[in-house]
Amino acid sequence: MRQADRWMVSLLAAVALGVAGCKKHDQNVGAIDKEKQAALLAQLIDAKAGDVILIPAGTYHFDTSLSLNVDGVTVRGAGKDATILDFSGLVNGAEGMLVHASDFTIEGLTLQNTKGDALKINEGQNVIIRGVRARWTGGPSTKNGAYGLYPVQIKNLLVEDSEAIGASDAGIYVGQSQNIVVRNNKVRQNVAGIEIENSTNADVHDNEATENTGGILVFNMPNLPVPGRATRVFHNHSYANNTANFGARGTAVASVPAGTGMIVNSNPQVEIFDNDIADNQTANLIISSYYSTGYMNKTGVAAAYDPYPSAIYVYGNRFSGGGNAPDGVKLQALRVAMFGLNGHISDILWDGFVDQAKLVNGKLDPSRAICIDNGDAGVLNADGPESYKNPSTDKAPYACTLPKLPPVQLTGKLAEAQQKS
């Protein structure tokens, strides 16, 4: 790999190209680091496979989205506390950095205060996001950009040692991807801390999620090229995710009740084990159907879409606290009706939607069942289909086991990276 600090060289080249033109108007855009921005853009535009683009320590204010369309490039800062790219003054583009490339690594920097997503990587393979922080510095706000770290349609993906703070949708959002490891990240003050959506074969482990609306989400959305399946969520710490939902209405995450430790929505083959999940005021774990989001309709949702969670296996988690102040009047009423004035909702809350067409003798086949083998953790079937009329805490329906999913094995260069933990 060719390593060179070409920052200054590119800076000079960019100036020679006349990039600093329109001088007389520069006062209009405040403290934008025009020359450094142009130099970095030039490096990204002219990058060749094998290049390492180093961004030295410093805080840089940019007004234009950065973008990269070349395979095989590494973008490396001097550490997420040292190299800070600030997009508060962005007027051109939407994202902080937009990447269309394979064999891409980004590490050791902060992208902050973007209008749109902080980092979006749109289609490719072999992507590493390591030690990257995406944040909005003004605290939770619907006006913050949607996603922090947003790889979409990636095959073979490692997201590690990173942070996301303040995203108005998901802090770390892996969409429509395959073969994924998301580990050792910290997410807080996002609507969704970590969201795995329409993705296949994901391991989400050793992450810390707190102060989000919902800590860790596994979702399937309709109308997308592929449905997701097979996600393992294990050895994470998801606690006190009680921030009021500040997602824009209409987003999938806007349907997540504040105080959700983890939530599986409409996704098949999800294994949740060995997590510490605590003090999430609606429920430590929610299992739900797309029907509960309020977005289901016949015209706009593909007929092929499966809106039910299925083959969900929950075991060996450590639950504590939570369920004491669920989000919304209906859930509050449900809590009081079922558990009394000072009671709390069971650790596991299921909305109760079942695909009636797939019942055999009144029961779901194990391949579509919800199996819970988690000691004395309680389960509440909220009876969503009948508007919470007949909720139940009977655990017998979940007394089953499912074959365990195999661990995700990243391949190629990412296999080595996966082993160094």
Add this chain to the structure above:
Amino acid sequence: MKRALLAAAAIGAAGALWFGWGAMRPVRPPMPHFVAEGYPPSLSDWGMVAASRGRLMLGQGVVPYDLITPLFTDYAGKLRAIYVPKLGAVSYDPEKTFDFPVGTIISKTFYYPVPAGADRMDGRVLPAVGADTQSGAAGLDLSHVRLIETRILARRANGWVALPYVWNESQTDAVLMRTGTLVPLTLQRAGGGTEEIAYAVPNVNQCASCHTPNNASRQIAPIGPKARHLNKSFPYTDGTENQLAHWQRIGILTGAPAPNVAPRNADYRDTSVPLAGRARAYLDINCGHCHNSAGLARTTGLYLDSTVTEVRRLGYCKPPVAAGPGTGDHIFDIVPGKPDDSIIAFRVAATQPGIRMPEVGRSIAHAEGVDLIRQWIASLQGSCSS
């Protein structure tokens, strides 16, 4: 002989940078010059257009063209022109961009009319609409015009390359700015009032963000030169003629059917044609380059190119996928009959980065386009409640 002319043109162009254009102002149109590799520093290196004696002239053999419904770019006027070096080589295609040969050059010059009596470069500009729009048939009369940028798309052996050139203060030539730039302008509206434009000359990667029909291959391609956009008459200097027929007659195209049987998008401004056609034409050119099943926005499941027939794909009652605050607190992309509840109407009217659509290419709203989309949504039948 030709080589010598090209060399002279190249020297002239290089000289222009240092000594000003005036002394060597050409009296004849420039000669198009395909540059097979590298990044020519000046627009004049390409010989597609030249500013001379108050006119922007087209190069010899360079054909101006227009699109029935164009992309909105902050009310800039656009002079489009194409040079195809090898005639008889381009087969007609009813749907895709024509497959032009190596050596083809397309230029698009973005300009604004300036108010009478204004200093051309003081930042005040007028929308290029109605009487302020020039056909470009014989280039542009520059007497009340500010040239902003000229984008070059050149078909090289390994694919298309996109290069943005920004016109200099003296408006004599444009300089390559591969990293793009922002040009602050003040738009004076016809009814009075002004609007600040952060005019963005795209950087090379941003060029690709629209000009990538297939995100997997990431090859770039022109968008406009498709049958459905070109199928209209154009006032050529030797008479008005349908553009497809003209291209066929002069040899740019082969195998084009008669214009009346070729695909034709509606003119979004033409209130005599059905509303749905106008709206779909507008969405096709403004959104369809990303929002299609292979484009950059294929991850959204919202497809707005002209080939789409399934209403769910067009956004009817479709929940957004990754819109974030771009929903504007609305639940569906389109709620038939209800523009105020439709995300698409919200985003085409929005100006904030991250919310507005398209993401690049405009900084202000296109009032006429927003009106059209709202009228269309208001006309749709149906309900999202079941």
